[in-house]
Structures are given as structure tokens and as C-alpha cells.
Amino acid sequence: MSGSGLARRDRWARFVPAGYSGSLAVVIAGPLLGPGYLLLRDAVSTPRSYMTDSALGLGDAAARAVPQDAMLATLSPIVDGGLIVKTILLVALWAAGYGAAVLARELLRVSLGPQLVAVTVALWNPYVAERVLQGHWSLLTGYAALPWTALAAYRIRVKGRGTNDSHNWGALAGCFAAAGLTPTGALLAGTTAVVLVGRRNVLGALVLLSAASAPWLAATALSGAGTAPSDPAGIAAFAARAEPALGTLGSLAGLGGIWNADAVPASRTTPLALIATALLLALVAIGIRTTAGKSRATKGDTKRPTRTAGDATGDNAASAGGTDRASLRVRRALLVLAAVAVVLPALGATSWGMSGLEWLVAHVPGAGLLRDTQKYVALAMPAYVLCAAAGCRAVAARFAAKEPASSPGMALTATVFIALLVLPLFDLAWGVGGALKPVHYPIGWQKVAERIDGTGDIAVLPGGMFRKFPYSGKVAVLDPAPRMLPRDVLQTGELPVHGRTVAGEGARAREVETALLHGDSAQRLGGLGVGWVLVERTTPGPVGESKTTLAQLESVYADSQLALYRVPDTTDKAAHPAHRAIAYAAHILWAALLVGGLLLAAIATPHRHRRIRPPTADS
Incomplete structure (x- = not known):
């Protein structure tokens, strides 16, 4: 094939995963495309929000919805607040799927079929279904940031010292800020980056993470609400839950097990839960050895893909060995992280595990963030998508005499993998069986808001x-x-x-x-x-x-x-002006990281022909 033909095929192979991810996002959240507002369990969107003390995290409750509430209060006077929330949810779902495809392409050099499998694993799973039903739209932005965070951390690790690496650090800052719509999202992205970025870059990553977390860190320090111990009863109430025939460990390994039994698709209350989990884990298990670098390269794996301007690693052929070593370390670290993300929440649901967590939240300020342990199973997603993509390639290679990436066997294998992932969880489609649908507020809410004109x-x-x-x-x-x-x-x-x-x-x-x-x-x-x-x-x-x-x-x-x-003769209990000023500054810093970091990552172009020093053993 000519060079122009290869370039066209490469561009097409990059467009398809993005389109496929967008299609799945629409299938999942499709009902929200109509008019109305998201109002489901913990999810609340409204036409207009206001910059109250609570929106800045300065109320007497913990700052759990910071900076998302301040962001909505800033934007909703310009754009309808319901549209903002629906857009963020759809973009988050799209980004989670497409990020999984890019991660698999860059760390495993897989072709189109395995990339589509990676998209499916990232989007069509119980974690997404349960968090959608629970109304955790902002947590899903943290989930979506994980493959992009892993990718940015890998690229920073590959670059090493002495290089102009602003675009990768910008990408990491943008990922931290996007994930940091909620404190839990920031912890998810921060953990991923610290594990992957390499020891010499950990300090820089922690500085960026602290800056991206400034809104809720500042609010906690100023209000004092988050520094008080949490109710130990929350540990048992929010512990991971065993699903039918799976047990707690099996439920978590299958990316399920949310504490609220009502916030699960109907299929997860039937034997389909066991079937879906067994299929997911089987597809993941097929690719574990390849992902961990424990098996020989399959047919066609040794052929390095054609480099195009779309490749963001910026290294050349001379640094391929160092890049491959860094990729192997990152893949192995993601596998370990996935195991920890499954095992620790399962231990936290045991009697002695709950006792330990109850002591922690009763004596350590801020430890209440750990009470919903199932949230942290999201950390397993990047490893799962890599293993499923590698497994798809390995199975296809067994049926291909040569060039498995372009063989009909690859397309067939990817199709089978995708069907096995989708069919047992069929009711994730269309708003998790229609549960996710917009509502319409009565006009009285607007009239009440207009009447409130005093302190x-x-x-x-x-x-x-x-x-x-x-x-x-x-x-x-x-x-x-x-x-x-x-x-x-x-x-x-x-x-x-x-x-x-x-x-x-x-x-x-x-x-x-x-x-x-x-x-x-x-x-x-x-x-x-x-x-x-x-x-x-x-x-x-x-x-x-x-x-x-x-x-x-x-x-x-x-x-x-x-x-x-x-109420007559009211004593004003508003936050101190200095506290509001500090909270505003923290939110501005967060917004600057979000917008500036993502723009820097998109605009700054790495020097493709610069020779990159491979990472050393301690990186």
C-alpha cells in the first residue's frame, strides 16, 4: 500500500473509535437529548444556579460538590444549567471510551478492532450503569479522565529529563482538573498519575493535583466542616454489596457492587449478573499475560505502526526500546492498581475491614471520602481495557496466517468480544432501561427564586x-x-x-x-x-x-x-468576605488548569524528530 493509502487508513482508524465511543454514549444517555433536566437520586440539574456560600463549599456541610456547583453557578446565567449537565455527562462518556481506545493503541499498538473492544469495556459495564442510576454524573468525569491521565503520565515518563514537555504536563493538569469536579474524582486521577508517572516526576504531579484540588481543599480548611470526623455508621451503609451468585469480591471484579441495591440495572438482579461478570473476566484474562509482557509477541505484533502527526508520543525509532520498556512498566503498574482497586474494597466490606474503616473515619478528618469504597473500583478500568484489547488481538492472531491487524479474523473476533460484553448488560441501553429521563420543573420554582430578595x-x-x-x-x-x-x-x-x-x-x-x-x-x-x-x-x-x-x-x-x-429580624450568617475571596481564587486556579491545561495539550506540538533519552531504571 502506498504512503498516502497508509495515512488515509491510519486517519480512518483513529476516527472510528471516536465515533463508536460517541455512539455508545448516545445509546446510554440518549433520553437526555430531549428537553428537561436531570433529577435522579443524587443528580440535580436546574435552569439556573447561584454563587452561594454552599456553592463555594463554605457552608456547614462538607464540600462534596465543589467545584461543580460553582462552575454551574458561573455558567448557568449564560447557558441553561440543565444543558450544561447533560453535555458534561455525554462528553464524559465519550471521553472514557475514546480514551480507552487511545490508551490501548499507544501502550499495546493494537489495530482498530481491539481498540473498539477497549471502548466497549470502558463504557458498557456495571460501574457506568450503577453510577448513572445513582446520579453521579460528575464522578463519571473522574472515571473518564482515568485513561487520559494514564496516557499523560506514560508520556511524561517516556520523555525523561531535559526535554520541553509542556504539552504532556498540560494534559495531566487538564485531566486532574476535569476529574476534580468532585474530590473523589481528583483522588482517582491523582492515584493513577502517582503510580504511573515515575519517581522523578511524582512531586510535580502532586503539585498539580493539589492545585486542581484547591477548591475543595480551601473550602475544607475555611469552613471546617470537612475536618470533623464522619459518622462511622456510613461505613456499613456504603460498603460494597454482593450481587447474585457473585459474592462481594466477584461483584467488584466485575466492576459492580454499588452499595445501593436500587441503583442497579434489572439484569444485575438475575443470573445474567454472573454470566456478564464471567464473560468480562474471561475476556480480560485472555490478555493479561500479553499486557504484562509475559508472553511472546503474536503474529504481526512486531510490526511497528506507521507514525503520523496524530501520534502524540513524539519519540522516534531510536528511542523505541526505551519507550517499550516504559510501556511495559506502565502496563504492569496498571495491572497491580486494578488488583488493589478490587481487593481493598472487598476487604473493606468484611466485618474487620469495616471496623478498621469505622475507626479511621471517626478519628481522621476527611476520611469520610473513603466510605463509598466501590467508587474506587474505577481504578481497574484502564487495566481492563488493555487486557481485553490484548486478548482480542491474541485470539485473532491464532486464526490469521499473517497480518492479523487487517485480517477478517480480527474483525470477527472484535465483533464477538463486543457482543459478549454488550448482550448480558442489554438494559444499560437508553438511559439504563429508561430510568434516566429528563424532568420538567413547575414554574413556581422560578417565582420563588424571584421573591427571595433579602438576607x-x-x-x-x-x-x-x-x-x-x-x-x-x-x-x-x-x-x-x-x-x-x-x-x-x-x-x-x-x-x-x-x-x-x-x-x-x-x-x-x-x-x-x-x-x-x-x-x-x-x-x-x-x-x-x-x-x-x-x-x-x-x-x-x-x-x-x-x-x-x-x-x-x-x-x-x-x-x-x-x-x-x-422570617423577620434575621441575623446574617454569611461567610466572611475574606473566606469568599480565597474560595474564589481557588476556583479560578482550578478553572485555569482545566482550560489552560487542555489547550496546552491540544495546541503544543511535540518535536517528532527529536531524539528522546529512554527512561532509566529508577523512573
Whole structure:
């Protein structure tokens, strides 16, 4: 084939995984393409958000939604907030799949078929299904960043010292910032980078990670909410869960096992869970030896792919040996990371493992981030996609006399691999069986937001953080009031899980809720910093003796669904201006890393013909 023909084929091979990943993303989240807003369990999108103290992480609850809430508050006056959230979710799914294909192409030099298998493993799995159903759209950005983080760390490792490597460090900074929409996402990306980047680059990676995590680190230090110990009851409540016939370890190895049994596809409650897990692990196992470098190269593996401008490694043939050694080290490190990511959450679900974690969250500030241990199974995804891609290539090679990358056997093998991954989890399609669908808020929410024109925080009735509105479906959803209204909405942070209540950090919110349910005076509410009381009339929940308190307040707005009251003589409990300034600065730093890092990675072009010194043994 001529040089131009090879170039065209190479460009086509790079376009197809991106298109395939986008197609799977649409199949998974397709219902969100219509009008409306995402409101499902922990996911809350609203037309407009506001830059409240809580959005900056300065409320009296832990800063778990920082910087995502501040980002939405900044952008939603310009672009509808619901559209922003839906776009981020779709882009995250696309990026997870396409990143898996690029990672497999660069670390294993596989052809198109195995790349498509890698895309499928990254997107069509129980982890994605369960986190979509739980409403963890921002966590999925951290999940999507993992293959790109691994790729950036590998490229930094390959470059070594003494080279102009700004594009790779920019890519790593952008990955950290994208993953850092939530603290857990930052931990996922940071762990991946530190394990892979090489010892001489660890300090630089940690500095970047700290900068990308500045919003929630600053908020935790300023508010003090995240420094308090967490409720040990959260460990058992959020422990990984065994699925039918799998046990906890098997569920986690199959990328499932979320704590909430209601946030799983229907297929995971049947013997299909066992079948899907067995097939996934079998396809992964086929490629483990190749990924770890323990087997001989299969037919056609020794032929190095044609270099094009799209290759971002920037090395030349002279450095191929060093690059291959670095690739092998990175692949082996990802395999170890995957094993740890499966085994440790399984140990955390045992009685003695839970006892250890309960002691940790009760005595170590910030350890509450570890209570949902199943989240960290995401760290296994990069290794899984590599093993499945390598396995696809190995199986195809057995049926090809030569050039397996272009043989019909490769296409057939990839098709079979993809079918075996997709069919047992068929109900991931179209919003996990239709569970993911947009909702429409009544106009009353907008009218209430317009009426709130004074100081003071907002207390909400009924008590609790979760709601069941007529328009929100059958499952309980987080109250949209904190993201819908222009003042801080006081929330206790208490979570009902499996018939028990896990205490939150909102001490003042708990005091306010107790005062309302006991029918305390308006003066009592005002002294606690409450300027407004919102009654959500169409959702069940405790209201206690609140009528006694409401009778003392001024009615500002009322319709069939919402009622708003003004509290007289309110003591303003807003955050100190200096704290807000520091929080703003931290968010600006995060935004600069996100935008600047990704632009630097996209614009800066490595010198393709520069000779790169291979990594040394200690890198």
C-alpha cells in the first residue's frame, strides 16, 4: 500500500473509535437529548444556579460538590444549567471510551478492532450503569479522565529529563482538573498519575493535583466542616454489596457492587449478573499475560505502526526500546492498581475491614471520602481495557496466517468480544432501561427564586434532604432547592440508607430543622440566620409542629406546590468576605488548569524528530 493509502487508513482508524465511543454514549444517555433536566437520586440539574456560600463549599456541610456547583453557578446565567449537565455527562462518556481506545493503541499498538473492544469495556459495564442510576454524573468525569491521565503520565515518563514537555504536563493538569469536579474524582486521577508517572516526576504531579484540588481543599480548611470526623455508621451503609451468585469480591471484579441495591440495572438482579461478570473476566484474562509482557509477541505484533502527526508520543525509532520498556512498566503498574482497586474494597466490606474503616473515619478528618469504597473500583478500568484489547488481538492472531491487524479474523473476533460484553448488560441501553429521563420543573420554582430578595439562609420543609415530587418519578431525589434558589439552603447532610440514618456535618441546619419541627418562635429562627422558609407541599416528609412557626411568618408566595415565608429580624450568617475571596481564587486556579491545561495539550506540538533519552531504571 502506498504512503498516502497508509495515512488515509491510519486517519480512518483513529476516527472510528471516536465515533463508536460517541455512539455508545448516545445509546446510554440518549433520553437526555430531549428537553428537561436531570433529577435522579443524587443528580440535580436546574435552569439556573447561584454563587452561594454552599456553592463555594463554605457552608456547614462538607464540600462534596465543589467545584461543580460553582462552575454551574458561573455558567448557568449564560447557558441553561440543565444543558450544561447533560453535555458534561455525554462528553464524559465519550471521553472514557475514546480514551480507552487511545490508551490501548499507544501502550499495546493494537489495530482498530481491539481498540473498539477497549471502548466497549470502558463504557458498557456495571460501574457506568450503577453510577448513572445513582446520579453521579460528575464522578463519571473522574472515571473518564482515568485513561487520559494514564496516557499523560506514560508520556511524561517516556520523555525523561531535559526535554520541553509542556504539552504532556498540560494534559495531566487538564485531566486532574476535569476529574476534580468532585474530590473523589481528583483522588482517582491523582492515584493513577502517582503510580504511573515515575519517581522523578511524582512531586510535580502532586503539585498539580493539589492545585486542581484547591477548591475543595480551601473550602475544607475555611469552613471546617470537612475536618470533623464522619459518622462511622456510613461505613456499613456504603460498603460494597454482593450481587447474585457473585459474592462481594466477584461483584467488584466485575466492576459492580454499588452499595445501593436500587441503583442497579434489572439484569444485575438475575443470573445474567454472573454470566456478564464471567464473560468480562474471561475476556480480560485472555490478555493479561500479553499486557504484562509475559508472553511472546503474536503474529504481526512486531510490526511497528506507521507514525503520523496524530501520534502524540513524539519519540522516534531510536528511542523505541526505551519507550517499550516504559510501556511495559506502565502496563504492569496498571495491572497491580486494578488488583488493589478490587481487593481493598472487598476487604473493606468484611466485618474487620469495616471496623478498621469505622475507626479511621471517626478519628481522621476527611476520611469520610473513603466510605463509598466501590467508587474506587474505577481504578481497574484502564487495566481492563488493555487486557481485553490484548486478548482480542491474541485470539485473532491464532486464526490469521499473517497480518492479523487487517485480517477478517480480527474483525470477527472484535465483533464477538463486543457482543459478549454488550448482550448480558442489554438494559444499560437508553438511559439504563429508561430510568434516566429528563424532568420538567413547575414554574413556581422560578417565582420563588424571584421573591427571595433579602438576607438570611433558607430553611426547607418537610425535613430531610430527599424528595418525591409528582414530576420526579418513583425514586427519592435530592432536594433541588439548594441549586434552584439564590440564598444558602440549610441541609443537615443526613442520609437515609438501608433503614438507618447516617449523620451529616450540618450542625446549624440540624438545629434549624429541629426548631421548625418543634414549632419554635420566629425569633429563634432569625437568630439562627434563617431569613426564609420554603414549604414543598407535594413531597412526603416530616413537618412536625411547623404550622406554629409558619403562623408567625410573612407569607411571600404560595401555589399548589410551593409556599415561601419571610422570617423577620434575621441575623446574617454569611461567610466572611475574606473566606469568599480565597474560595474564589481557588476556583479560578482550578478553572485555569482545566482550560489552560487542555489547550496546552491540544495546541503544543511535540518535536517528532527529536531524539528522546529512554527512561532509566529508577523512573
